[in-house]
Amino acid sequence: MHISELDTPALLIDLDIMERNLQRAARYAAEHNLRLRPHTKTHKIPELARRQIKLGAVGVTVAKTTEAEVMLAAEPPDILVAYPVVGRRKVERLIEVARRVPVTVSLDNETAARSISEAAAEAGLRVQTLAEMDVGLGRVGVAPGELPALGRLIAALPGLELKGIAFYAGHIKKLDEKGFEQIEQLAETVERAVADFRSAGLPVEVVSGGSTPTLYQSHRIPAMNEIRPGTYIFNDRNCVACGCATWRDCAASILVTVVSTARGNRMIVDGGSKTFFSDGLATGADPYFGRLIEAPEARFVKMNEEHGYVDLEDAAARFHVGDRVRIIPNHICVAVNLHEKVYGVRDGQVVEEWTVAGRGKLQ
Amino acid sequence: MHISELDTPALLIDLDIMERNLQRAARYAAEHNLRLRPHTKTHKIPELARRQIKLGAVGVTVAKTTEAEVMLAAEPPDILVAYPVVGRRKVERLIEVARRVPVTVSLDNETAARSISEAAAEAGLRVQTLAEMDVGLGRVGVAPGELPALGRLIAALPGLELKGIAFYAGHIKKLDEKGFEQIEQLAETVERAVADFRSAGLPVEVVSGGSTPTLYQSHRIPAMNEIRPGTYIFNDRNCVACGCATWRDCAASILVTVVSTARGNRMIVDGGSKTFFSDGLATGADPYFGRLIEAPEARFVKMNEEHGYVDLEDAAARFHVGDRVRIIPNHICVAVNLHEKVYGVRDGQVVEEWTVAGRGKLQ
Secondary structure: EEHHOOOOOEEEEHHHHHHHHHHHHHHHHHEEEEEEEEEOOOOOOHHHHHHHOOOOOOEEEOOHHHHHHHHOOOOOOEEEEOOOOOOOOHHHHHHHHHHHHEEEEEOHHHHHHHHHHHHHHHHHOOOOEEEEOOOOOOOOOOOOHHHHHHHHHOOOOOEEEEEEEOOOOOOOOOOOOOHHHHHHHHHHHHHHHHHHHHOOOOOOOOEOOOOOOHHHHHOOOOOOEEOOHHHHHHHOOHHHHHHHHHHOOOEEEEEEEEEEEEEEOEEEOOHHHHHHHHOOOOOOOOOOOOOEOOOOOOOOEEOOOOOEEOOEEEEEEEEOOEEEEEEEEEHHHHHHHOEEEEEEOOOOOOEEEOOOOOOOOOO | OHHHHHOOOEEEEHHHHHHHHHHHHHHHHOOOOOOOOOEOOOOOOHHHHHHHHHOOOOOOOOOHHHHHHHHHHOOOOOOOEOOOOHHHHHHHHHHHHHHOOOOOEEEEOOOHHHHHHHHHHHHHEEEEEEEOOOOOOOOOOHHHHHHHHHHHHHOOOOOOEEEEEEOOOOOOOOHHHHHHHHHHHHHHHHHHHHHHHHOOOOOOOOOEEEEOOOOHHHHOOOOOOOOOOHEEEEEOHHHHOOOOOOHHHHHHEEEEEEEEEEEEEEEEEEOOOHOOOOOOOOOOOOOOOOOEEEOOOOEEEEEEEEEHHHHHHOOOOOOOOOOEEEEEEEEEHHOOOOOOOEEEOOOOEEEEEEEOOOOOOOO
């Protein structure tokens, strides 16, 4: 089927670009002896996780226990739940998944550690754990100085097997001078944390960090041996603003139809915030919502739920009602989660169709 | 089941409040001789559309043809697709729906009008149409002066039955002095448009407008005889900021669990932008993402995909890992669309469970 036969909006993946993105990351990880554990929250599609594993990923990362359930279909070597698993039902889900495949969780508090420990011990299982450290985002994770105490707590609990350290440098959003300084500081923080952990007699088999912005800078953080990028499979407008990808690396775009041109230089397309999501750029570089492949000078200035407002004042191209354009979204991870289906495209032909099996898996 | 047994995040609907909201709107519409045609994009749940119809709604409104397909399950008297239906596949869907139930579409251009006309004529059907006028939002709709020409075009096409005028006053976001002035201007614009339409010998059986912010001001726009509010069924933080609802009218909240308190006065809950959506307040009144029912002074300052950052500096309440709080989102229409299920609650008990059947119906 040609893409012109798809109803819109439709989320398209350029398979040549996606495969290049996957291969590049796999090659980089192999060259630098890094365990690549892709975060599957970006695509939420077991078939794509399967391809990542085939290219050498050591396992997958998920945020939620329901996502872990979905990712069992990819038959991963193991699953990291990079999220504090808190609450009876979630711990039950975690244990059910752990019966099928080795599971690791990252933890930053005693409540979570104890409840997983009890459930694992009762089930006669061992859940691998990473002690989570905050490296600047101020989200989850204890301060680096408190990490050995957290490690000792985990190590002493039955049913848990401490494997090392986890962190997420989500505060590094741009590869500019400041970004490189932040990476240097991060390298020092991680090195110190690893040394402190080792001094305390704690294991550092796994030192897991990484994100898409810092993906190809991972070798600058020598104490880290595992990386968990997600967005790199598709890339998006954030990645280009960050400096970690170019437009030629953006595999995902959303095909929309022009539905109204009643307002002069402004056109309305049939996708708004329920199609693209309403995240601005993480760097705040501009206030727009996507890049039109067919008219890069056009500005995607505003959205309502089902309407996208495109300002064509600075664009050479002109469009009519019924024309179609492809738009690269700001943030692909949240956009994919809005779509039931994703279409893999090669040379204008739809050659794959995937259901976003993890869509809305929030628990 | 008590709500404490639900896994989080979970979208809760307080049924007493929802029923009061529905009854109030039904009563108002009856009192003022207004046809109430609720926009179902807010809930996307056929069972709730069914209740709206039972309370006197003349039919339902949808934005997309796939939403129309979903709403057939509510057996509505008729369906208004308040969106320019453009593209072969969408017109096919529209005709399929029109075989089952009377369908109306709002239109602002010749391309859409001709393609629906041809398909309807070929199918031996009549699709009712409203000529869409822009009243200040600058989205879809022709300028008021061009409306009679659009009406004549539609009236001359086979397969289409022109019924009147549609508009959407989405630019009125707050019921302050400016908002009331805007309503007054709107009343004049609509009155003039109706007079012009009538002078041109065109039908004005239906004059359809309305939104939740202007819902209870509809009697100030005497020439309008149909209203299409959506959000009023639940209300949200936007509605309170607008002045069209109070906190006691907010039926929807999202139950989340505290998963980390590692950072002093800040706590992390297990719902972020994939649970709440990232829309700010339409009025721009503050930069926060929701209101904690258990701690109204807390500030929901930031989100990542699965993490909500709550600043407790100004809050009296303190929370521990594992505690649960309910948060009223900024914009309930986009939040509901992220959830597979919605739970109807009375006195702390889950007494209804609905699947969001229209979730992700984008086409």
